[in-house]
Structures are given as structure tokens and as C-alpha cells.
Amino acid sequence: MKKILIIGATSAIAKQCARIWAARGDELYLVARNVEQVQIIASDLKVRGATNVFEYCADLNDKDRYVELLDAAESTMNGIDTVLVAHGTLSNQKKCEQSVEETLSEIQTNALSTIGLLTLIANRFEAKKSGTIAVISSVAGERGRASNYVYGSAKSMITTFTSGLRQRLHKSNITVVTIKPGFVDTPMTASFKKGLLWTKPAAVATKIIKAIDLKKDEVYVPTFWFWILLLIKVIPTWLFKKKP
Amino acid sequence: MTKKVVISGWGNYPKQEAQLLKPSTCSSLQSELQKEKSLIPRGMARSYGDSAMAPVVIQTTSCDHFIEFDINKGLLTAEAGITLREILKIIVPNGWFLPVTPGSSYVTLGGAIASDVHGKNHHIAGTFGQHVKSMRVLLGTSDIVTVSSTKNVDLFRATCGGMGLTGVIISATIKLTPILSSFINQKTIKADCVESACEAFEMNSNATYSVAWIDCLTKGKSLGRSVLMLGEHAKSGGLELASKDPISLPIYTPAALLNSMTIKIFNEAYWHKAKHDKTQTIPLMPYFYPLDVVGSWNKFYGKAGFLQYQCVIPKDNGVTNMRKLLTEIAKSGQASFLAVLKQFGKANDNLLSFPTEGYTLALDFKLTMSAIKTLHKLDNIVADMGGKVYLSKDAVMRETTFKKTYPKWQEFELIRQSYGAIGRFSSEQSKRLGLA
Numbered sequence: 056m057k058k059i060l061i062i063g064a065t066s067a068i069a070k071q072c073a074r075i076w077a078a079r080g081d082e083l084y085l086v087a088r089n090v091e092q093v094q095i096i097a098s099d100l101k102v103r104g105a106t107n108v109f110e111y112c113a114d115l116n117d118k119d120r121y122v123e124l125l126d127a128a129e130s131t132m133n134g135i136d137t138v139l140v141a142h143g144t145l146s147n148q149k150k151c152e153q154s155v156e157e158t159l160s161e162i163q164t165n166a167l168s169t170i171g172l173l174t175l176i177a178n179r180f181e182a183k184k185s186g187t188i189a190v191i192s193s194v195a196g197e198r199g200r201a202s203n204y205v206y207g208s209a210k211s212m213i214t215t216f217t218s219g220l221r222q223r224l225h226k227s228n229i230t231v232v233t234i235k236p237g238f239v240d241t242p243m244t245a246s247f248k249k250g251l252l253w254t255k256p257a258a259v260a261t262k263i264i265k266a267i268d269l270k271k272d273e274v275y276v277p278t279f280w281f282w283i284l285l286l287i288k289v290i291p292t293w294l295f296k297k298k299p
Numbered sequence: 300m301t302k303k304v305v306i307s308g309w310g311n312y313p314k315q316e317a318q319l320l321k322p323s324t325c326s327s328l329q330s331e332l333q334k335e336k337s338l339i340p341r342g343m344a345r346s347y348g349d350s351a352m353a354p355v356v357i358q359t360t361s362c363d364h365f366i367e368f369d370i371n372k373g374l375l376t377a378e379a380g381i382t383l384r385e386i387l388k389i390i391v392p393n394g395w396f397l398p399v400t401p402g403s404s405y406v407t408l409g410g411a412i413a414s415d416v417h418g419k420n421h422h423i424a425g426t427f428g429q430h431v432k433s434m435r436v437l438l439g440t441s442d443i444v445t446v447s448s449t450k451n452v453d454l455f456r457a458t459c460g461g462m463g464l465t466g467v468i469i470s471a472t473i474k475l476t477p478i479l480s481s482f483i484n485q486k487t488i489k490a491d492c493v494e495s496a497c498e499a500f501e502m503n504s505n506a507t508y509s510v511a512w513i514d515c516l517t518k519g520k521s522l523g524r525s526v527l528m529l530g531e532h533a534k535s536g537g538l539e540l541a542s543k544d545p546i547s548l549p550i551y552t553p554a555a556l557l558n559s560m561t562i563k564i565f566n567e568a569y570w571h572k573a574k575h576d577k578t579q580t581i582p583l584m585p586y587f588y589p590l591d592v593v594g595s596w597n598k599f600y601g602k603a604g605f606l607q608y609q610c611v612i613p614k615d616n617g618v619t620n621m622r623k624l625l626t627e628i629a630k631s632g633q634a635s636f637l638a639v640l641k642q643f644g645k646a647n648d649n650l651l652s653f654p655t656e657g658y659t660l661a662l663d664f665k666l667t668m669s670a671i672k673t674l675h676k677l678d679n680i681v682a683d684m685g686g687k688v689y690l691s692k693d694a695v696m697r698e699t700t701f702k703k704t705y706p707k708w709q710e711f712e713l714i715r716q717s718y719g720a721i722g723r724f725s726s727e728q729s730k731r732l733g734l735a
Contacts, residue, residue: 067323067361078388092324095364095378102365102377102389242323242361248302 056106057081058132060125062115062172063142065092067241068191071260072139077105084109084128084135087142107132115142115168121175129179137187137267138176140169145243146206158205165209170216177220181227188224189232189267190217194275196235197284198295214273221272230270234263237280252283306356309597310347311604312666312694315727317354323361325378325437325469331357332467332723333441339726340463342380342407346414347607348694349727350462357467359409365389366470373475374432379409379468384542384591391540391583395475396532398430404542404588409468414691415460415652419508419530419587422644424476426654428459429647434471439723443469457714460652462690464711464729465720481540482533483508483586489575493523493625493640497618497658500527500642507531512573513640514566515628515662516559523625525640526573533580541582543592551598557665559632590637600665606694608674609653609661611643612686617658620684624660627680631673635662650707650714653689661692671695690728698733708734 059076061069064085073083077100085100087093090112097108109131113120129135146161169190180186195203196210214233221231238244238253254277262276275281290298307314320338322328332338341351341358359380366376373395377386383397384404390396401416410416415428424430433447436458446455458465488503490496496511503509508530513523590596597605612620621640628635639661646655664670678688678700687704688696702708712735715721721735 091326095324095366098366099364102368104389242321245321246302248304 057136058084058134060084060086060128060132060135060138062086062138062140063191064096065089066141066143066191067243067256068236068239068259068263069139069141070096071256072141072263073100073105074103074257075260075264077101077103077108080104080106082107082132084111084132086111086113086115086124086128088112088114115172116163118168118171121172125172125175125179134183135179135186137189139263139267140172140188140190142168143191146203146209148201148203148205151205161205162209162212165206166212169213173216173220177224177229180229181224184227185229187230187232187267187270188217188220189234189263191234191236191263192217194235194237194280194284198287200298218273230267232266232271233273234266234276235274235280235284236276237283306341306344306352307604308347308349308351308694309345310607310663310666310694311597311600311602312606313349313352313727314604315349315352315354317352317356320355320357321361322357322359325362328357328359328362328467328469329437329441329443332437332439337723337725339724339729340409340413340467342410342413343382343405345403345406345410346691348692349731350414350690350693350729351410352727353725359407359467362469363407368393370395373477374472375475376470376472377408378470379407379412379434381408382406383408383411387584388540388542390475391478391481392538394478394538396478396583398474398476399424399427400587401427402588402590404584404591408471408473409463412459412468412471413461413463415647415649415654416691417643417654419510419641421654422504422509422642423507425644425647426459426649426652427473428649428652430474431455431459432472432474434458435469436465437467437469438719439466439721440719444718453714454718456649457651457711459647459649460690461649461711462651462726462728464724464726464734465715465718466724478532478538480533480536481538481583482536482580483530483583484533484578484580485586486529487573487575487577487579488527488529489570489573490525490527492521493525493621494618496523496525496527496640497621497642499525500658503527503529504642509641511640512569513625513638513660514570515625515635515638516563516566518626518629522622522629523640524570526570530586536580540584542584544594551602553601557599557601562635600663603666605666606664606670606674607661607692608664608677609659609689609692610677610681610686611653611655611657611659611689612681612684613655613657616684620686621658621660624677624680624684627677628662628673631669631676633664633667633670633673635664638662650711651690651705653687653691655687657686659689661689693728696732698731701732 065087151158192213193210195207266274338355339353362378362380506529511525511527
């Protein structure tokens with residue numbers, strides 16, 4: 056039985072990951088903003104076989120809560136084996152372009168809050184020389200595009216931060232998994248037209264759990280995004296900027 | 300603003316551009332409903348025709364949480380967007396099974412209730428709705444009410460089989476059936492014509508599960524030759540549930556692959572492969588859900604889609620009438636890849652529920668203009684025999700046929716009116732059938 060802390064537990068991807076862990080009989084500590092929703096998810100995970108499910112409500116943009124949150128999770132479960140950081144919002148690019156507040160708030164939610172939490176988690180895991188940290192980044196963080204570069208740059212920060220963190224924590228026997236999903240069919244992307252490149256959250260979760268189990272470093276989910284991004288990244292900038 | 304997407308039922312006919320709302324919680328479902336004038340709830344979209352289609356559709360599949368499972372009593376409560384497959388994964392290892400199950404596990408709990416689905420045990424267990432202890436329904440007035448066979452009974456009887464036209468089913472509690480094993484003892488019986496198939500059903504009416512594959516192409520004496528499959532829950536073998544993800548058929552195969560020649564060959568092979576009076580033990584999943592192995596078998600019919608037809612004819616004169624019906628189908632020359640025959644038990648009180656005592660026949664037709672004509676012709680024959688057509692399969696029935704064969708439709712409308720459903724919930728099917 057693993058003791059797992061899930062931050063952003065109401066996100067569609069986190070919910071599906073939690074279901075897989077629940078079926079294995081793991082102990083889960085759910086952190087989310089929406090009380091009603093996290094309770095619904097907790098009851099569901101109990102029926103699905105989780106040994107224990109705990110709920111903690113917090114707005115993750117409130118950095119003063121981080122220590123309290125981690126203390127609570129650690130003491131309730133008597134330790135933490137794995138952390139999944141999955142919270143986030145899909146930024147409205149057009150709105151961001153017109154508003155400093157909107158842009159900075161998206162960066163705050165999608166990058167700074169995660170980085171704040173990871174700073175504390177890293178030290179706690181380093182002290183006990185064990186643990187797995189899995190963070191949901193995005194393929195959007197690989198190269199800035201006109202359509203979503205605010206969200207993309209936040210995710211880019213996550214990818215870079217976890218890359219450094221991985222190197223630092225490697226000698227302490229800690230795994231840092233950076234997960235880069237492509238297009239996932241979730242309530243967050245409800246307004247998008249879905250095509251061949253879209254994946255269901257349950258399928259994404261299966262891949263994420265596998266990556267965590269196998270202690271992978273960076274994973275694209277599904278894997279074909281690795282090839283797409285490889286292609287996108289080699290396009291010369293003079294040409295890339297002309298792309299409609 | 301949600302963009303419009305093209306939606307269809309499982310038969311891929313008809314198709315329609317619609318605004319697809321996907322609330323992630325029941326409370327957002329409630330607020331989405333308040334914003335829209337009229338819509339129809341949609342689960343896994345496994346009904347074949349246009350019953351879960353409308354200009355605005357609310358998809359419930361993100362509201363898919365278990366709420367409570369009493370392992371000792373076999374009582375399960377879950378949100379309506381959960382699939383029967385997810386339910387099976389939890390209940391089977393704990394020694395419970397669905398009291399009634401349709402032929403696919405990829406249907407939602409809410410959809411199973413709204414279609415008042417039946418299974419291979421209808422003659423004993425009745426329909427799915429008969430095992431619903433209670434449910435919560437979101438009305439057109441935005442109120443959520445609890446309904447059961449003792450509370451708001453009229454709404455309960457209208458909602459079970461009500462095709463989503465009374466409100467959105469939010470959650471439900473069902474009473475499960477105890478099992479000792481996840482295996483089924485299956486016995487195969489060959490019947491060389493429709494008459495002997497019906498007789499075999501009669502003789503095996505105490506079997507827990509019974510269904511027959513029927514050949515709809517052979518004419519004359521062997522008309523309606525069938526292979527009956529009887530089933531009983533095994534008593535040993537463990538409770539493990541092997542539920543592999545399906546092989547998906549990513550593309551539409553050319554519809555021409557399914558023609559009367561290839562189907563004739565398939566039917567011939569199936570008939571000769573089946574062994575009379577053979578008993579074998581097989582796992583539960585392939586027994587109940589043979590087609591779930593292929594993720595999207597509907598694509599076998601090509602892009603144009605197909606029509607599924609399921610009718611029931613009363614037991615009186617049932618055998619003679621079934622021969623008449625099969626003769627008509629064989630005469631049409633419109634092949635059916637999969638045809639199923641089953642004997643139904645008694646009807647229930649639900650207003651638009653399909654099963655009534657008699658024989659039911661289900662088959663598919665590749666979509667063509669002449670197939671639609673054939674279906675209308677069959678509709679008339681079935682109606683004259685005192686039978687009816689299953690709304691969850693229907694895509695082409697005429698209003699007159701519906702109102703003649705579902706005589707409780709007026710009562711259904713009155714109940715919809717009294718619970719604020721009129722003008723709030725409607726589908727392409729309900730418009731076609733002349734419901735308000």
C-alpha cells in the first residue's frame with residue numbers, strides 16, 4: 056500500500072489516476088479547492104477500493120497554506136510515498152493578451168504555485184531520502200505558440216524546474232517524473248473540437264501511472280507526442296514565426 | 300460558448316450538428332440546464348437512433364462517481380453517468396452481478412434506466428428499472444426529486460423507459476444479484492426452424508438466461524433456424540473479472556463488405572460450427588458482452604451507418620406471426636449481420652417500457668432508402684400483430700405507429716407536464732414521434 060498525496064485532485068487526469076491507485080488499495084490524500092467536488096471523488100475512491108481517503112480543501116494560490124497542507128498530509132497518513140501535482144487552468148490566451156492581471160494570474164496558478172509546493176516537498180523528501188514526485192506539465196511547454204503561449208510558458212517553467220530538481224534529487228534516491236500530456240478530452244477542454252490527436256483522461260492516467268511505476272524521467276502521453284514535438288522543435292524560428 | 304460537433308447514435312444514422320455540454324459535476328449539470336431552453340441528456344450514446352440527439356445535448360459521462368456500495372446487502376448507489384462496465388469491475392469481485400444487463404457494458408446507469416433495458420433473463424427478472432430502488436431526477440424546473448416505486452411513483456414509471464424526456468437522472472440505487480462465480484455454464488441448443496426455436500424457449504423457460512442467434516436469410520422450411528444459448532451462473536471458478544480493453548476499429552470499413560453473400564457465408568458457418576446440446580463454461584464478459592470485444596463494431600457498416608430494428612410480438616399466435624415476419628424479412632433480401640431472438644416474460648407498469656410477453660426479434664440493416672421502406676413495412680405488420688418497436692433502437696418509426704403501439708403515451712405526456720418536462724426535454728426522436 057502506497058501513501059499518495061494528490062494536489063489538484065478534482066482535475067480530470069488526477070481523478071483517473073486516483074481511481075487506478077484506489078483499485079490497488081492505496082491510501083490517498085486529496086487536495087482541492089472545491090469542497091463538494093472533492094467529497095464526491097473521495098466517496099467514489101472508497102468504493103473503488105482505496106484503503107483510506109482524506110480530503111483537504113485549499114486554494115493553491117495561497118502559499119501560506121503550503122506548510123500546513125503538507126504537515127497535515129504527512130501526519131494523517133504517517134508519511135508520503137508519492138506526490139502527484141495536477142492542478143491547473145487552461146488560460147484564455149486572448150484575455151491574457153489584453154490584461155496584465157490575467158496573464159500573471161495564469162502564470163501564478165499554472166507555474167508559481169506548483170514551484171512553491173515542489174520547493175517544500177523536495178526538501179522533505181530529500182531529508183528522508185525517498186519518494187516520487189510526479190508533475191503534470193504539458194506539450195504546450197515545449198515551444199511557445201501564438202495560440203497559447205501564456206499557458207505554454209507556465210508549463211515550460213514547470214518542465215525546466217523539474218528537470219533541475221530531478222538532477223538535484225537523483226543522488227537522494229528520489230524520482231521526479233515530468234508528465235507532458237497532449238490534447239486530453241476533459242471538462243477543461245470541453246469547448247475544443249476533438250480530432251484524432253485527442254486522448255481520454257483514463258488512457259492518459261494509465262500511462263502516467265506506468266511512468267511513475269517505472270520511475271521514468273519525462274514522458275509524453277500518449278507517446279506519439281514525442282515525435283510531433285520533435286518535429287515542431289526542429290522547425291527553424293524564421294519559418295515557425297510565419298506559421299498561421 | 301461551446302462549438303458545435305456532429306453527433307449520432309450507435310447506428311451512425313441520423314447525424315446532426317449539436318452543442319454538446321459536458322458538465323463535470325452534478326451541480327454544474329444543474330446550472331447548465333438552467334441556461335438552456337431545451338435539451339436531451341446523453342450518456343454513452345449507445346442507443347442506435349436519434350433518441351439522444353437534439354440541438355443541445357448534455358452529456359453525463361463525467362458524472363460517473365460511485366456513491367455507496369453496501370457489500371453485504373448488494374445495494375449500489377452511483378451517479379448516472381457511470382458505465383455498467385465500471386460497475387461490474389467493482390461488484391463482480393465482491394460476489395455481485397447486475398440484476399439485468401443489456402448486450403453491451405458500455406452503457407451508462409442512467410441510459411440503462413432511461414431505456415428500461417432488458418437482458419437474457421427478462422423472462423425471469425424483468426427489466427433494469429424493476430431493480431432500481433430509488434433515483435434522483437433533475438427536473439425541468441431545476442428541482443432534484445427522489446423517485447422510487449413508492450415515492451413520486453408516477454414519475455418513476457415515466458422515467459424508467461422514458462428516454463430522458465422526463466428529466467436528467469442524476470444518481471440511482473440498484474439491488475444487485477448475488478453470484479458465486481464469474482463464470483457462466485452455457486448450453487447450446489440447435490433449432491432447425493423458427494417453430495422449434497420458439498418451442499425450445501418454452502421448454503427452457505426456467506433457464507436463468509436464454510437468447511438465440513437466428514438466421515434471417517434462409518427461406519422455406521429452415522426459415523428462422525436458430526442456435527439457442529442458455530446460461531446459468533456457475534458455482535465455482537472464482538470471482539475474478541477479466542475485462543480487457545476493446546480492440547478498436549479505427550476506421551470505417553467499406554459497407555460493401557457486408558452484403559448478402561458474406562452474411563450468408565457467416566450464417567452458414569455459424570450454424571455448422573454450433574454443436575447441439577453442448578455445455579461449456581465461459582467467463583461472464585464474453586457471455587454477456589460478446590460484441591464489446593471490438594470497440595466500435597458499428598463502423599463495420601461503413602460511414603453511412605445502419606439501422607437496428609427490434610420488435611416484440613405478443614405470445615398469442617406468436618410462433619405463426621414470427622414466421623410471417625421472418626418471411627417478410629427474408630423476402631426483402633436485406634441481410635442482417637446479427638439477428639437475435641428471445642422470449643420475453645410479462646410486461647411491467649412503466650409507461651414507455653418496451654418488453655411485453657411474447658417473442659422479440661432484433662436485427663440490423665445496412666442504411667439504404669429501401670431499408671427504411673422495409674422498416675416502415677415491418678412496423679405496420681408488427682403493429683397489426685399487436686406488437687411494438689424498441690425506442691432505443693428506433694430511428695425511423697412514424698408518429699402514427701408509435702401512438703398506436705405505445706397506448707400509454709398520453710399518460711406519459713401528462714406526467715411530463717406535471718413535472719415541468721414539456722418544452723425542457725426533447726430529442727429528435729421525441730419530435731418525430733409527436734411528443735411535446
